[in-house]
Amino acid sequence: MNWTLVSSASLNTDTQQAAIARQAILTKPAGSLGQLESIAIQLAAMQGTDAPSIQRPYIAIFAGDHGIAAEGVSAFPQVVTTEMIRNFARGGAAISVLAKSQGAQLQVYNCGTAYPVEPLTAVSDHSIAAGTANFLHQAAMTQAQCAQALAIGKNAVENALAQGCDLFIAGEMGIANTTPATAIASVLLDTDPAQITGRGTGIDDKTLNHKIKVIEQALAYHNLLTLNPSAFTVLQTVGGFEIAAIAGAYIASAQAGLPILVDGFISSAAALVAVKHNPSVRDWMLFAHASAEPGHATMMQALAAKPLLDLGMRLGEGSGAGVAISLLRLACDLHNQMATFADAGVSNN
C-alpha cells in the first residue's frame, strides 16, 4: 500500500491566478456568482488551463456487502445490494439515469457481495470476499483485503484516465454501509456515535438506537477510541470494501491530477480516510452536496468543505455528484463565455 502515500499532483497556480483575474473582469459585480466562481477557479487550477471544462465525467460505483448487516442496522435486506447492481447495469437506478442525462461513463466495480452476481454489462467483478466480516466481533477486513480494495479504486481511476475522462465521481452500493461510514467518522472525527448516526435508508427510532449501540460496542471492542489508530487501521477495522475502494480511488485520482467530485455520506467517510492518510489528496476534491444524513455536516467541516447542493438527498450511488455535474459545467460555461467589461463596453465600479 506504499503507493497510497505518494504526493498528489500539484495544482497549477498560474492558471489559477489567470482564472481569478478573469473572474474579476467579467461583466458582473465581483463575487456575484458565488460558488460558481470558486468552482471555475478550482477547476482551472486542477486542469492547468484558464478555460476549464467538464467533457467526460466518469462515475465508478463500488459495491460491496457488510457483515455488520447481520446486526439488523438497515431498513433493507442484504440481497438488495446485488439487486441494485443489476438495476445499475440495466439503467434503472437513479445514478444510471443521471449518468445518461449527463453523458457520463458509468462502471460498476463489484468488490464483493453476499449473493452472487451473474456477468453483466458495465459491471466488472473484483470480488474480495462475500462481504466484509461482522466488525462487532472481528475486523471488517484483513490488511490484505483492505489493500486489495484500495487497489480496486486505483484500477477504476486508471480506467477513467484511459478513457480520457476529466472528472472522477465515486458512487457506492452496499446495504448497511452508513454503519461503517459512521463508525469511521466517529473515530476519525473523535465524535460520539450518537451525535452523528442517522437513519440511512430510513430506519425507525428503535433501529436507530440499536445502530448507535452497535457502533459504540464495535468501537469499544476494537479499542478504536483509545488507541489513536491510523486512518487505514480504522478503515480496515470498521470500514467496508467499497469504502476502501473509494478511498483508494480518491488517492489515485489526486495523484493523477484528475479532479474528484465527492458525493455524500459514504463517499465523504472515504474522503476523510484518504485525506487523513494522505493530506495532499484534499486539493483535488470538490464537494457535490450536503447529505441529509446528520453526520455529514461534521465531515464537511473536518474537510473544510462547502458542498454545492443541499437538496435533502440521502440516496448514495453517487447521485448527489451526478446532479452537481451540471453546476460544474455551468460554472465553466460562465467563466469561459461571459464578456469582460472592456469587451462589452460596460462600466465597472
Add this chain to the structure above:
Amino acid sequence: MNWTLVSSASLNTDTQQAAIARQAILTKPAGSLGQLESIAIQLAAMQGTDAPSIQRPYIAIFAGDHGIAAEGVSAFPQVVTTEMIRNFARGGAAISVLAKSQGAQLQVYNCGTAYPVEPLTAVSDHSIAAGTANFLHQAAMTQAQCAQALAIGKNAVENALAQGCDLFIAGEMGIANTTPATAIASVLLDTDPAQITGRGTGIDDKTLNHKIKVIEQALAYHNLLTLNPSAFTVLQTVGGFEIAAIAGAYIASAQAGLPILVDGFISSAAALVAVKHNPSVRDWMLFAHASAEPGHATMMQALAAKPLLDLGMRLGEGSGAGVAISLLRLACDLHNQMATFADAGVSNN
C-alpha cells in the same frame, strides 16, 4: 388592471397523486431524492401529466431604470442598465451564457431606461418613461404607468406561450433595483429596512447605511408603514417598472398554467407583490435559489418557499433560475426514467 385578480389555473391533483405514487415505487428509499422528488411532483401537478418535463424554458429579462439611483444607493452608475441590455443582446452576460447552455429562449423587455438603447436583436422596446421617479420625493410610478408595466409582463407570458415554452423565468436589470425591492419587502413583510437591506452589487458600509436611511425616509414620506397599503399601492409607490412587469408576468403565467421558476431578490419582491395581490399565483411558483442578499431569506419564509440552490449568488438577471433549470430537468429525468421496485426486481423494505 382587473385581469390581475383573475384566479390562477388549477393544479391537476390527479397527476399530482399519480406522481406521488410513482415516487414511492421507484428503486430508492422513500424520500431519498429530497427536493428532486417534490419538484417532479409539483411539475406533474402543474403540467397535468405524471411524466413532467422541461423542454423549452423562456427567460424574459425586464430592464428599467430607477429615479432613486440619484440618491447614490448603488455601486454602479446608471448607464450600466443600458450597457447591460447590449451585453444581453450580444450574448456576453451571465444570463446569456446560461440561456445558451440550457437551450432557453431569451428576450429582453425594455421597460424604460434613463439612457437610450438602439434597436437590438432580442430586445423589444416597451419603454414607459426614462426610468421611474425618485420615490424619496414622489411615487415611483403613476397608477397608469404601473398598469402599463404589469401589462408588459403579461405580454411576455403571451410571447412565451406562443413559442410553446413550458417554464417561465423572469430576470431583471436596473441599476439600484435592490433599493425598491427592499422597500417593497419592508412594507409587505412589516420589517425594519435595517434588518433586510443588503449590499446589492457591492456597496460599502457607508453607502449601506445611507441606503437604509433612504428607504426609511421614503417609507415615512409615503406613510407606507402606517396606512396598511395594498400590494399594488406599494409597488406603484416604491417599486420599479421591471419589478411591476415581473409581478404582472407571474400573475399571467399562473393564470395561463405556465410553471414559474422564481429567481432571486428582485424577482422575489415581485413574487411577494403578485402573491399578496392574488394568492392563487403562489401555486405556480418554484424557487430557484437563496440569494446572498440578506432580506431574501425573510421573503422566502413569507412565501413558504424552500429554494433549490444556495450558491451565494447575488447577480440578478435571472441567473439563479438559469442555473436551477438543470435541477428541474434532472428531477424530471429521475422521475420518468428510474425503474420501479417491481420492474427491476429489487426488494422493497
